[in-house]
Amino acid sequence: MPQSSNRIPCLNEDDVARAELPLEQAYTLPADAYTSDEIYRQEVEQIFRRSWLPVARTDQLPEPGCYLTMELFGQPIMVVHGSDGEFRVMPNVCLHRASPILEGSGKRHLFTCPYHAWSYDTQGQLMAAPLMEEATGFSEKDCRLTQIRSEIWEGFIFANFDPDAEPLAPQIEGFTQYFEKFKLADLVVVDTLEYDSRWNWKVLVENFMEAYHHIAVHSETFEPVYHARDSRIPDNTGPWSILHMPSVAEAPDSGLPAVDGLEDWQARDLFANAVFPFFLLGIQGNGGAWYQLLPGGPDRLLLKIHVLVPRSTTALEGFDEMARELSEAIAYIHQEDIGVNDKVWAGLNAPLTEQGRLSPFEKSIWQMNQWWLQQMSAKP
Ligand code: FES
């Protein structure tokens, strides 16, 4: 058993040691890791505010002036396609008296604060501040919204609140190479499904990352095509995990064409991938789904499932109908997962619940747990 030390004060050190055992002997994280307010606060500081978090696809902001807004752990942000062509992530908080500036999404070239009408351009530069002439030493040109670090990977815009964070791309090189032929940068969002869930974010991440539950939860949907026992998870070399689910069918049954240049197994099989902590990407040869997680507390999760297809697919005759069927299929599968996640959440909150043994088919959960424990142990 590895040496345990009380590195995560809110968790029992023997519990931590059990989660750190080699995969074949390992246990789940203890229930406190999911339910504790203090652990959630620590996750915000040590994980969420230091990790690369996906905030948008570039195709969601197709033209200069397009923006969308969201809140990340109490910080309102805006993601903007600037008039100079650059994508930026900035606090959606006015430099005057802290009113949020934008709401929802849209397209505009001047962002005017609803409180006293200070106006910003698409690069965050303050352009006009009415009736401020008599404010000594004040100049609009000295005021610009903070630029939050961002990086574009395969069409996904990631943000990181840590100005010293390592760039994302070199950390996930192995992951990028695995999906090179899928041309992920060419995907576009064609539908978004929204769910307000009452569970910890890790309940969903774990549910997403293993195919073991196909035998029960998806016994009539996924299991007949993607047998749990065939699923495999390569060793990872960074903060990511790939779940490869070989298909016994000849081709995906949606009727949507696969990307050119894929090998047969790539066109046919299903992949559920994670870049830790919670960039979740389901991929098939003809499209996929980005699960965007917006945790709102230890027991609250806003989930947006963005349905993705290659841009060229959207021009096909009958595409709208095929896209609708694809969204319905994804929603149906998620409904099956909601049922079990609700139950797991009740179980994790029950006083007698103990750590369970992981199956070797849940290697991706184990990979995530090792990463999570390391992050949570790092000195603040
Ligand atoms: S708070 Fe934005 S202009 Fe006053």
Ligand SMILES: [Fe+2]
């Ligand atoms: Fe599932």
